Amino acid sequence: MTIVTAELLTVPEVMARLKLGRSKVYDLIRTHRLLSIKVDGARRIPADAVRDFILGQIDEAA
Incomplete structure (x- = not known):
């Protein structure tokens, strides 16, 4: 079992x-x-996903 700790x-x-x-x-x-x-109907975004999005945008711009 993998334990994930993400903000x-x-x-x-x-x-x-x-x-x-x-x-x-x-x-x-x-x-x-x-x-x-979704956590009990509340939308949550992992901080790593935000970082990955930003890095992807930087790669596209390069």
């Missing part, structure tokens, strides 16, 4: 980190560009 962020926390609006964050989730999970 889970709320949508407003991701909005602040990425400097994006709520609709854009949900669009990234809907299009599977940003990984998210």
